Amino acid sequence: MSDSMIKKGPWKAEEDEVLRKHVKKCGPRDWSSIRSKGLLQRTGKSCRLRWVNKLRPNLKNGVKFSAEEERTVIELQEQFGNKWATIATYLPGRTDNDVKNFWSSRQKKLARIMRTSVPQPSKPQKSNNREPPALQKLPSVEGPKLSSLAEERSLSMSQYCPSSYMNNPDTINMVQWPELVNSTSLPFEPDLLQPEFIPNEKRTCFGSQITLPFPQIPLQADFGHPLESQILPMKLEESDFLDFFGQLSASDIGDVQVPLVPASWSGPEKSSEIITMKREIDVPLTPDSFIDDFPMDMFDHIDPLPSPFNW
DNA sequence: AAATCCCACAACCGCGGATTT
DNA sequence: TAAATCCGCGGTTGTGGGATT
Numbered sequence: 525m526s527d528s529m530i531k532k533g534p535w536k537a538e539e540d541e542v543l544r545k546h547v548k549k550c551g552p553r554d555w556s557s558i559r560s561k562g563l564l565q566r567t568g569k570s571c572r573l574r575w576v577n578k579l580r581p582n583l584k585n586g587v588k589f590s591a592e593e594e595r596t597v598i599e600l601q602e603q604f605g606n607k608w609a610t611i612a613t614y615l616p617g618r619t620d621n622d623v624k625n626f627w628s629s630r631q632k633k634l635a636r637i638m639r640t641s642v643p644q645p646s647k648p649q650k651s652n653n654r655e656p657p658a659l660q661k662l663p664s665v666e667g668p669k670l671s672s673l674a675e676e677r678s679l680s681m682s683q684y685c686p687s688s689y690m691n692n693p694d695t696i697n698m699v700q701w702p703e704l705v706n707s708t709s710l711p712f713e714p715d716l717l718q719p720e721f722i723p724n725e726k727r728t729c730f731g732s733q734i735t736l737p738f739p740q741i742p743l744q745a746d747f748g749h750p751l752e753s754q755i756l757p758m759k760l761e762e763s764d765f766l767d768f769f770g771q772l773s774a775s776d777i778g779d780v781q782v783p784l785v786p787a788s789w790s791g792p793e794k795s796s797e798i799i800t801m802k803r804e805i806d807v808p809l810t811p812d813s814f815i816d817d818f819p820m821d822m823f824d825h826i827d828p829l830p831s832p833f834n835w
Numbered sequence: 836a837a838a839t840c841c842c843a844c845a846a847c848c849g850c851g852g853a854t855t856t
Numbered sequence: 857t858a859a860a861t862c863c864g865c866g867g868t869t870g871t872g873g874g875a876t877t
Contacts, residue, residue: 532847533847533870534871535845555863556861556862569847570847573846574846577845578845586844606866606867607865607866608865608866609864609865609866620866621845622844624867625844626843628867629843629844632841632842636841
């Protein structure tokens, strides 16, 4: 059968039925034989993909990711990277494609938020382009494909942040963090916002990995990302933002003194507990570690959101 | 009302590893 | 053991519908 006989594009119900019958008869294998037997004019790859992503039983087709699923994906992506098939094994009814698409959408939302966080110029500009003017002169914010939040944030920060503040511990604690956008612009389900800070001994400030039991994950476990969920919606005003980040690159950050606990944590040592954090070269930057490294008092201006556990 | 943007989703492609011949 | 084939994975693109301008 020549390549010109190979059909591509959307599947029809009749094709789905043929594929279902094949799987019922032969099991989910021998995909190539479907075409060689003349059952369908689809490649074996295409048949397998259709089965795995759409026709397989117990799929959650058309069902949005729940907050719990989002949390799980976020955590697992941090642990496994872009191993979508691996991550999907933790999410019943979800395919690697589902997870991949979810993550991709989320990345785009985050990128957009980072972009719109760029300060507006003092002079209004006439332009049909909705891109913030400050960004227009910065090349390729969306250029490289970023595989993790950490990369995304690092890129954004290094581009947006003029620099010298980045590793100036004296300056960091002087910063007044500006207004915040409301939670409706968050790139994830509001369910993920957890004001409580629940100390996790497996988690340290610099992106240590949360060790998840394999292959079962307790979905009820606390996967909250208080730092990420609160820092990302921040809308940064021009002066504060640029002043803060000065002329140094994020990678230059050395020792920085910051409070360890989020503002919303009501622990007795909230404002007094200061630790010295040191970035070590051999510590991999994980998706949340970049944000985790921010000084905690920058969250002081964030209104606590209700815990999903209190709803 | 039209144009544009945003978003979610489906599907394809290229590659590499595993299996078969 | 090498070549051919199959299979699975991750990256990318295309598309349609809803929202926004």
